[in-house]
Amino acid sequence: MTTNLTQHFLLDPKVVFLNHGSFGACPRPVFEEYQRWQAKLERQPVEFLDSRRGLEANLRVARTALAAELRTAPDNVAQVSNATTGLNIALQSLPLKAGDEILTTNHEYSALEKTLLFIARRTGAKIVQVTVPLPLTSADAFHDAVRAGITPRTRVLFLSHITSPTALLFPIETLVAEARAQGIWSVIDGAHSPGHTPLDLDALGADFYSGNCHKWMMSPKGSAFLYVRPELQAMIDPLVISHGWTADNKEPGVRGPFGASAFVDEIEMQGTRDPSPWLAVPAALEFRRAHDWWRVAAECGRLAQETAARVSDLFGLPPLSSPEFSAPQMVAMPIPACDPLAIHDELYRDYGIEIPVFEWQGHHIARLSCQGYNTREQMDLLVRALGDLLAQRQPRRKQSQG
Structure with missing residues (x-):
């Protein structure tokens, strides 16, 4: 090199x-920016964590910078601590019932396999796992293998963008489009994707996409995001009900109690937690540009x-x-x-x-x-x-x- x-x-x-x-x-410079935010928090924690006195504005700066990198609007992206959390929010918000099918592959991350099993046991939905043939040498072969698992009962398509155990870059675009055409929710595990492969989330068209910033984007540990298409944000329920929750609907354009979209406020405003990793994301993006x-x-x-x-x-x-x-x-x-x-x-x-x-x-x-x-x-x-x-x-x- x-x-x-x-x-x-x-x-x-x-x-x-x-x-x-x-x-x-x-x-190092990104880590130093992270520590600068932590020191600022400790100097005046009440002021730092008060949304009226700067927290919401600081979160918005980071969200706006990341959204530009992901080619979407800031109100479509909410801060979470890791992709597993983001995917749990999306999956546990879906109104599944007995007999519904969740289509996935045999290459998924083990923590999310457990999430799917939990949801299946809670709702009565069935997990349908297709085998992606190896070696993977054809986008058509991948598409056909997954497409063969779709039935009239398929309600969710769950795919990794980049797989954890096999380090494969799945060509998911045509399957996401087909899921949309058939009224199937697409949930994409993008844990390894941000900073690793260029992303245009609006163009991809996935319904739900969660990725880590602390892997290949190189921001501090504990910075990740959940993306939800605007027309589906009303479906999302946070895992924790806290200050950002609103009983009002979360349709596009509806603002939450702290000024972001209702979807963003419900996920981001959850009491005392250190947002410093997320606030350092713009520094990580700047480091990448500078080099x-x-x-x-x-x-x-x-x-x-x-x-x-x-x-x-x-x-x-x-x-x-x-x-x-x-x-x-x-x-x-x-x-x-x-x-x-x-x-x-x-x-x-x-x-x-x-x-x-x-x-x-x-x-x-x-x-x-x-x-x-x-x-x-x-x-x-x-x-x-x-x-x-x-x-x-x-x-x-x-x-x-x-």
Whole structure:
């Protein structure tokens, strides 16, 4: 990689950090802005948390900056602490009943699989899980696999935009459009998407979309959003009823008690909590602009794909997708069958490498994230370490001559 921005991050220099996808890493200037907000809160907490004296205005600044990045209106985006929370708000607001079907795939994040199970048990709805064929090499094949699960009882389409276990970038656009045409609510898990792939939420047209800012957008931990199309905001009930709740309807144009849309106020105004991570989102966006981060991300993507190809060649195991369906900076690399926790621990103990290693539906995977602070030398170390630890588990292959 031609650009390395290690000096801007607070990561332990003794650790080869290849797991940005789990919790991200916050650049130093963004973290300092986050701490500035926290210090301001502690200097005068009553004034800071009083909506009339600045809180609502500060929240609106962050919301407006993020909405511009997501290409939607500020009243369509509400602050939440993480994507799981946002998706729970959306899913638990849907008026499902016994016999309704929730269509999803076998690549979803485990926490949200539990959310769907909870909702199914509470409402009597049925979860229909389709298998996305691997390797994923065709948008049509993905569309057809999911489309085959739609029935007259389908009420919800729940999809990851970028999958957590398999690091795939699902081509969801045509399925979102088809769901809309059939009167099916589309709920999209965008936990890994903001800052990782360009988003235009209004153009995408999903009914509900929740994403983290603290992963690839690199804002502080605890900053995320829930997007809801304006005509559906009246459906949304917050998980916690607090100061922002209103008995009035939440149709487009109706303002909440604190001046934002009723949808935003109900979710954001919930008593004492530290909004500093959210208030630092504009600083994260500015950091990305100042360092031309989409260019940095493209370099990271090339390095991630090169490394994945080396690991594939090392073990003779095919990739889970063609490059266009791999997450831009994150690749789930198949490795030989092993005790994944033991390999994870050995990589960390013996090589200082932090990377998730796990088993998923019969596949053993090391999921590589590549961010602007990573280097080719670190990738060389990873390939060498995986070879040291796993090559002996492979059947012997004839050595090439020459």
